[in-house]
Amino acid sequence: MPAIAVIGAQWGDEGKGKIVDLLAEKVKVVVRFSGGNNAGHTVINQFGEFGMHLVPSGIFHPDVTCIIGNGVVIDPAVLLGEIESLQQRGVSADNLLISDRAHLIMPYHILLDGLEEEARGSGAIGTTRRGVGPAFADKTSRMGIRVCDLLDRDIFRERLNSVLEYKNNILTKLYGAEPLAFEELYQTYCQYGERLAPFVSDTGVAIKESLDRGEWILLEGAQGTMLDLDFGTYPYVTSALSGGVSLGLGMSPSKIEQVIGVFKAYTTRVGSGPLPTELHDEYGNHIREKAHEYGTTTGRPRRCGWFDAVICRFTADVNGFTSAAITRFDILDDFASLKICTAYEVNGVTYTRPPACAALLAKCKPVYDELPGWQCDTSDIRRFEELPAQAQAYVRRLEELVGCPASIVSVGPGREQTIIVRPVP
Numbered sequence: 544m545p546a547i548a549v550i551g552a553q554w555g556d557e558g559k560g561k562i563v564d565l566l567a568e569k570v571k572v573v574v575r576f577s578g579g580n581n582a583g584h585t586v587i588n589q590f591g592e593f594g595m596h597l598v599p600s601g602i603f604h605p606d607v608t609c610i611i612g613n614g615v616v617i618d619p620a621v622l623l624g625e626i627e628s629l630q631q632r633g634v635s636a637d638n639l640l641i642s643d644r645a646h647l648i649m650p651y652h653i654l655l656d657g658l659e660e661e662a663r664g665s666g667a668i669g670t671t672r673r674g675v676g677p678a679f680a681d682k683t684s685r686m687g688i689r690v691c692d693l694l695d696r697d698i699f700r701e702r703l704n705s706v707l708e709y710k711n712n713i714l715t716k717l718y719g720a721e722p723l724a725f726e727e728l729y730q731t732y733c734q735y736g737e738r739l740a741p742f743v744s745d746t747g748v749a750i751k752e753s754l755d756r757g758e759w760i761l762l763e764g765a766q767g768t769m770l771d772l773d774f775g776t777y778p779y780v781t782s783a784l785s786g787g788v789s790l791g792l793g794m795s796p797s798k799i800e801q802v803i804g805v806f807k808a809y810t811t812r813v814g815s816g817p818l819p820t821e822l823h824d825e826y827g828n829h830i831r832e833k834a835h836e837y838g839t840t841t842g843r844p845r846r847c848g849w850f851d852a853v854i855c856r857f858t859a860d861v862n863g864f865t866s867a868a869i870t871r872f873d874i875l876d877d878f879a880s881l882k883i884c885t886a887y888e889v890n891g892v893t894y895t896r897p898p899a900c901a902a903l904l905a906k907c908k909p910v911y912d913e914l915p916g917w918q919c920d921t922s923d924i925r926r927f928e929e930l931p932a933q934a935q936a937y938v939r940r941l942e943e944l945v946g947c948p949a950s951i952v953s954v955g956p957g958r959e960q961t962i963i964v965r966p967v968p
């Protein structure tokens with residue numbers, strides 16, 4: 544039976560958390576399948592406002608099983624802190640499961656994330672410095688430590704022993720940093736293991752059983768497709784796949800019936816790398832301040848720009864979006880006119896798909912369409928037909944350019960501030 548994937552269509556922070564929290568009431572399972580605590584998904588509901596980093600945004604629904612899949616890298620300290628803070632605010636984590644195959648972020652990953660960034664100098668990626676990149680690199684180079692390794696003290700000792708000596712050599716000899724003490728790290732992580740153990744299982748089983756019962760499951764993407772290791776603006780990307788859904792949770796791709804692309808009604812990006820429609824003027828500042836566009840994870844100001852239909856058409860193609868959730872629509876309420884980038888030009892060449900090379904993309908000049916704004920408050924509107932004609936026309940133009948119909952238009956951060964254009968599921 545069917546799964547619905549919710550995938551970021553731009554450079555992250557599109558509002559995936561809100562959309563997952565909203566749709567979670569219709570499903571039995573919500574799964575995070577990629578990324579780590581570089582993600583920050585904001586959820587605002589009857590419990591308050593939450594910045595979710597590792598726990599799936601479905602956790603507020605007690606009858607929904609929330610799974611951290613094998614494709615996620617887990618910083619156990621962050622996860623335990625998140626579970627504790629949810630519990631303190633009256634949200635139970637009894638419905639949380641953690642994959643025994645997920646990789647762990649270790650203290651040396653966090654140190655190396657910072658040291659590698661410093662070493663890149665002016666070419667720094669602007670990572671979140673949470674150790675995510677180094678942890679994924681170790682996974683690929685078969686030097687990772689997994690959740691299952693933590694559950695047995697002897698196995699973990701052996702595994703850590705073989706890795707830490709190598710990592711300490713890099714820390715001390717390459718970067719002149721202090722080495723990490725084995726025993727302290729070992730004891731700390733053994734304690735994490737004991738506290739996490741009740742949540743750990745082969746989570747593929749729960750997913751299969753749910754699908755066999757004919758239940759809907761929701762797959763919560765992290766990051767955005769333009770930060771994807773393959774399809775993003777390499778090397779200014781994260782280390783994981785933002786698509787790659789079935790690999791990150793142990794499920795056949797044939798189960799995915801709907802893929803909802805989450806699009807901000809404009810564009811933002813945190814960190815370095817090309818952003819063709821970036822606004823360095825009062826419009827960009829207006830969006831940032833009105834929308835409080837500051838990172839959920841690092842608090843850094845987000846770079847803001849007009850809607851870029853070139854990248855959105857590309858991410859719709861890459862992911863096979865069956866519909867679009869257009870978020871932050873209300874942020875555009877004040878503008879007298881709105882620009883949408885429909886192509887790029889560089890060196891006399893027109894591009895309608897983003898070039899692979901980030902340096903070339905950085906030179907691309909956007910070609911804009913201009914549409915009239917609606918200049919009225921949309922945040923209390925709940926039916927598409929009640930949106931002003933200019934606002935409807937903006938949505939219709941985005942649908943046309945991106946190549947998939949809108950299912951949701953979000954007009955505020957709250958769960959109820961939502962226009963369902965067509966029901967999902």
Ligand code: GDP
Nearest residue numbers: 556557558559560583584585871953954955956
């Ligand atoms: P995510 O990482 O994709 O989950 O997105 P973030 O939570 O990092 O950033 C999205 C921000 O937009 C959060 O502060 C949300 O509360 C907020 N948000 C989501 N949808 C809307 C909307 O329709 N209107 C407004 N004004 N804010 C929204």
Ligand code: IMO
Nearest residue numbers: 555556581582583669670671765766781813814
């Ligand atoms: P959500 O799930 C926005 C960006 C970082 C940096 C690059 C690499 O909330 O949309 P990393 O720490 O992953 O090695 O950093 O990726 N980045 C995000 N930007 N939202 C995110 O997640 C991000 N996760 C990573 O800013 O440019």
Ligand code: MG
Nearest residue numbers: 556583584839
């Ligand atoms: Mg975010």
